[in-house]
Amino acid sequence: MDWIRDILRAVVGTIIIFSAVAFIAVMFGVLLERKVSAWMQSRLGPKHVGPQGLLQTVADTIKLLQKENIVPTRADPIIFASAVIIVPLAALLDYVVIPFGTTRSGPLIFRDLNIGVLYFAATSSLVVIGILMAGWGSNNKYALLGGLRSAAQMVTYEIPIGLVLVTVALMAGSLSTVTIVNGQARLWYIVAQPVAFLVFLIAATAEVNRAPFDLVEAESELVAGYFSEYSGMRFALFQLGEYGEMFALAAMAVTLFLGGWHGPVLPPVLWFVIKLYALIFVFMWVRWTYPRIRIDQMLNFSWKVLIPVSVLNLIVTAFFVVMAHR
Amino acid sequence: MLLDWGYVAIFALVGAAMVALPLLIIWLISPRSDYPQKFETYESGVPTIGEAWSQFHVRYYLFSLVFVVFDVEIIYLYPWAVVARSLGAIAFWEMLVFLTILVLGLAYAWRRGALEWT
Amino acid sequence: MPGLTHYLVVSALLFALGLFAVVTRRNSVAILMGVELMLNAANINLVAFNKYVAPGAMQGQIFALIVITLAACEAAVGLALVLAAYRTLETVYVDEINLMKW
Amino acid sequence: MSGEAIVFYLLAAVTLASGVIVVTSENIVHSAAALVPSFLGVTGLYILLNAEFVAGIQVLIYAGAITVLILFAIMLTEGGTGFGTRQRNEQAAVGAAVAAAMAVLLIVIATRTGWTAGSGTLPLYTPGVIGQSFLRQNILVFEGTSVVLLISLMGAILIARRED
Numbered sequence: 001m002d003w004i005r006d007i008l009r010a011v012v013g014t015i016i017i018f019s020a021v022a023f024i025a026v027m028f029g030v031l032l033e034r035k036v037s038a039w040m041q042s043r044l045g046p047k048h049v050g051p052q053g054l055l056q057t058v059a060d061t062i063k064l065l066q067k068e069n070i071v072p073t074r075a076d077p078i079i080f081a082s083a084v085i086i087v088p089l090a091a092l093l094d095y096v097v098i099p100f101g102t103t104r105s106g107p108l109i110f111r112d113l114n115i116g117v118l119y120f121a122a123t124s125s126l127v128v129i130g131i132l133m134a135g136w137g138s139n140n141k142y143a144l145l146g147g148l149r150s151a152a153q154m155v156t157y158e159i160p161i162g163l164v165l166v167t168v169a170l171m172a173g174s175l176s177t178v179t180i181v182n183g184q185a186r187l188w189y190i191v192a193q194p195v196a197f198l199v200f201l202i203a204a205t206a207e208v209n210r211a212p213f214d215l216v217e218a219e220s221e222l223v224a225g226y227f228s229e230y231s232g233m234r235f236a237l238f239q240l241g242e243y244g245e246m247f248a249l250a251a252m253a254v255t256l257f258l259g260g261w262h263g264p265v266l267p268p269v270l271w272f273v274i275k276l277y278a279l280i281f282v283f284m285w286v287r288w289t290y291p292r293i294r295i296d297q298m299l300n301f302s303w304k305v306l307i308p309v310s311v312l313n314l315i316v317t318a319f320f321v322v323m324a325h326r
Numbered sequence: 327m328l329l330d331w332g333y334v335a336i337f338a339l340v341g342a343a344m345v346a347l348p349l350l351i352i353w354l355i356s357p358r359s360d361y362p363q364k365f366e367t368y369e370s371g372v373p374t375i376g377e378a379w380s381q382f383h384v385r386y387y388l389f390s391l392v393f394v395v396f397d398v399e400i401i402y403l404y405p406w407a408v409v410a411r412s413l414g415a416i417a418f419w420e421m422l423v424f425l426t427i428l429v430l431g432l433a434y435a436w437r438r439g440a441l442e443w444t
Numbered sequence: 445m446p447g448l449t450h451y452l453v454v455s456a457l458l459f460a461l462g463l464f465a466v467v468t469r470r471n472s473v474a475i476l477m478g479v480e481l482m483l484n485a486a487n488i489n490l491v492a493f494n495k496y497v498a499p500g501a502m503q504g505q506i507f508a509l510i511v512i513t514l515a516a517c518e519a520a521v522g523l524a525l526v527l528a529a530y531r532t533l534e535t536v537y538v539d540e541i542n543l544m545k546w
Numbered sequence: 547m548s549g550e551a552i553v554f555y556l557l558a559a560v561t562l563a564s565g566v567i568v569v570t571s572e573n574i575v576h577s578a579a580a581l582v583p584s585f586l587g588v589t590g591l592y593i594l595l596n597a598e599f600v601a602g603i604q605v606l607i608y609a610g611a612i613t614v615l616i617l618f619a620i621m622l623t624e625g626g627t628g629f630g631t632r633q634r635n636e637q638a639a640v641g642a643a644v645a646a647a648m649a650v651l652l653i654v655i656a657t658r659t660g661w662t663a664g665s666g667t668l669p670l671y672t673p674g675v676i677g678q679s680f681l682r683q684n685i686l687v688f689e690g691t692s693v694v695l696l697i698s699l700m701g702a703i704l705i706a707r708r709e710d
Contacts, residue, residue: 003549006329006332006333007336009333010332010333010336010337010340011336011340013333013337014336014337014340014341014344015340015344017337018340018341018344065348065351065352065355065356066355066356066357067352067356068356068357068358068359068364069352069353069356069358070359070364070365071365072365072366072367072368073362073365073366074366074367074374075367076573076575078576079575079576079579081349082579084349085342085345085346085349088345089338089341089342089345092341092345093334093337093338093341096333096334096337110333110337111330111333111334111337112330113330113334113598114327114330114598114599114672114673115404115598115599115602115673117404118404118599118602118603118606118673119602121606122602122605122606122609122610123605125605125606125609125610125611126582126605126609126610128610128614129579129582129609129610129613129614129617132614132617133579136575136617136621138367139367140367140368140369141369142368142369144621148386148618148621151386151390151614151617151618152386152389152390155389155390155393155397155611155614156389156393158393158397158610159393159396159397159400162396162397162400162403163400163403165404166400166403166404166407167407169404169407169408170407170410170411173407173408173409173410173411173412174408174674175404175407175408175673223368228368229367229368232352232356233348233349233351233352233356234349236348237345237348237349240345295443296442296443299389299441299443300441300443303392303432303435303436303441304436304441307396307432308429308432311425311429314403314425315421315422315425318410318417318418318421318422319418321410321411322410322411322414322415322417322418323415323418327596327598328550328593328594328596331593331598335553335590386618386621386622387523387524387527387615387618387619387622387706388703388706388707390614390615390618391520391523391524391615391699391702391703391706392699392703393611393614394516394519394520394607394611394612394615395516395517395520395695395698395699397516397606397607397610397611398512398513398516398517398607398611398695399692399695401509401512401513401603401606401607402680402688402691402692404599404673404677405599405673405674405676405677405680406677406680406681407677408672408673408674408677409674409677409678409681410677413678413681413682416681417681420681420685420688420689423689423692424688424689424692427689427692427693427695427696428692428695428696430696431695431696431699431700434696434699434700434703435699435703438703438704438707439707440703440707446550446551446554446555446594448661449656449657449661450554450558451591451595452652452653452656452657453653453656453657454558454561454562454591455652456648456649456652456653456656457562457565457649457653458561458562458565458588459648459649459652460645460646460648460649460652461562461565461566461568461569461645462565462569463644463645463648464569464641464642464644464645465568465569467637467640467641467644467645468634468635468637468638468641468642469569469633469634469635470632470633470634470635471574471633473574473578473616473619473620473623474569474574474577474633476616477568477569477577477578477581477616478568478569480581480608480612480616481565481568481569481581481584484584484585484588484608487588487600487604488588488591488592491591491592491595491597491600492595494595494597495595495596495597496661497661497662502675502676502679505597505599505600505676506676506679506680506684506687508592508597508600509600509603509676510687510691512600512603512604512607512608513607513691513694513695514694515607515608515612516607516611516612517694517695517698518698519612519615519616520615520698520699520702521698521701521702521705523615523616523618523619523706524701524702524703524705524706525705526619526623527619527622527623527705527706528705528706530622530623536623539635
């Protein structure tokens with residue numbers, strides 16, 4: 001019975017990826033964020049729960065599980081409830097096309113789709129819908145304003161990300177992520193495409209609403225942006241969505257520019273994880289270093305700097321790829 | 327190919343179930359309160375005034391408008407990127423024409439001030 | 445196995461739903477949503493015919509892409525018109541936009 | 547019933563059920579939100595029809611861009627304030643009859659016509675095949691699209707911008 005085996009494999013794979021993202025990436029990521037910020041500000045950070053505070057996020061999650069289940073009476077119940085599913089799900093769907101490593105029997109990936117990077121762009125664009133629904137469904141002024149700003153920011157930075165994805169696809173001649181990684185066996189694309197890498201990193205920071213692009217959930221003016229009204233476990237699910245999306249974009253950056261699993265001596269999966277956490281560290285470093293920018297600066301930066309630069313970069317890349325081939 | 331997408335469909339379904347699981351758990355175990363103020367909309371601690379569902383400024387629309395057009399532009403670049411190498415120089419020139427026309431669009435939007443947050 | 449007719453029936457039903465929205469809705473944004481449903485129905489037809497009637501050619505899928513593009517343009521321009529009408533007439537309900545009617 | 551048939555009926559049910567919500571909901575934001583599952587259902591149908599590239603584009607453009615545009619437009623106009631307002635005009639019954647007649651007509655045509663099954667095998671529609679087709683046979687369409695996009699961008703900015 002082939003199809004039963006396939007279904008079982010898919011279900012088990014999904015559960016593994018989801019648990020890995022939830023526990024290793026998100027829970028550990030939140031802890032790391034607090035430790036890194038503490039380190040940058042000469043503090044100690046969480047220290048009491050578990051050895052060196054390792055279990056702090058676990059304790060926080062258990063606490064959030066026991067919180068009262070509050071849906072504001074003025075909120076729109078259906079939209080309010082579906083947003084909390086859509087945002088983390090759309091973020092986690094990205095992981096389908098990310099190759100984590102390679103084994104003797106082939107690359108370690110949930111499914112190597114023909115349209116890999118296009119799939120990635122499509123699923124991450126679904127997050128915007130969830131955010132708009134969260135903002136509108138809460139019927140809270142801060143949430144709605146934050147949701148609209150988030151949506152404007154995310155759609156604006158989707159364009160440079162799309163252009164960078166096309167540039168890398170052009171280098172590799174394929175949309176499949178495994179082919180892209182295989183194309184970097186000898187030389188990582190970051191060497192040939194430093195500009196594209198920089199654009200991707202900046203746009204990814206904006207895409208996950210992190211400082212310096214965190215004006216959409218600026219605590220001092222908008223409380224928590226689009227998820228102001230979400231408390232308890234719902235809040236945790238939005239955190240899952242946000243950190244899940246950050247790790248997905250970092251993993252995509254590793255896949256596109258840093259050679260994915262390629263590296264000497266160490267096993268491939270370990271290389272992937274090392275590169276992933278190095279990029280995550282860069283995200284955190286940036287977050288705790290730079291001040292927040294204004295919304296007009298944020299939009300101007302994408303439309304008047306990133307997009308022209310990435311279009312130009314694409315044209316130059318196309319010129320070299322096509323001419324070098326002759 | 328259908329098998330690939332079957333996997334993706336199962337990923338989405340199982341994933342939705344796993345995301346919904348914590349919501350089921352809190353529905354079962356979380357304490358309830360019938361304290362009406364807790365269900366008020368948050369507005370910095372003062373009583374909520376009016377609905378949040380009001381009208382917003384048109385500038386949000388202008389940005390999403392330019393976004394949609396560029397997003398559509400990029401979908402044509404994906405298939406081009408895959409075959410550009412094998413088609414050679416002609417692919418480059420065709421794409422240059424395509425991109426130039428769209429850069430004109432960006433320039434127009436810039437010039438008309440659609441990219442200004444006024 | 446679902447055949448061509450199955451897809452055509454689904455698309456016919458979707459088209460009828462869109463048509464219903466277009467002829468009965470008062471809100472112009474809802475009318476545009478109906479138009480989007482109708483375009484989707486047309487696209488299902490194009491792709492289905494591509495698979496079952498002319499598998500060798502690929503015009504069906506290419507044309508579906510073109511239709512998606514035009515749908516995006518239509519939505520952008522259409523919604524811009526709605527906003528312009530709302531600005532001058534302060535309504536989005538098509539039966540209240542009657543400046544040209546007497 | 548084969549697996550493909552089950553999936554087909556499920557997708558058709560999702561598409562049509564959310565389509566019904568889109569056209570009947572009294573709350574315009576609910577209509578817009580219901581567009582998303584409807585578009586995703588159509589995406590599933592494309593995949594069943596071996597059109598995965600078109601399916602990816604459908605999610606990216608319809609679910610990810612057009613729905614956002616529609617939600618923005620709703621929030622810039624009536625937003626949620628139009629709850630009390632009547633959403634359908636006086637001819638709802640006539641409209642329903644027309645739509646039903648249209649559906650019946652289309653279904654009769656679809657089932658009564660003897661569609662000639664085409665010759666040739668369906669190639670795997672990878673992005674590469676689509677790209678070849680765009681850059682070779684359909685080059686005029688390809689370049690024409692960019693002009694259409696440019697014109698609609700200019701037109702929409704011209705219309706939507708506040709003249710002051």
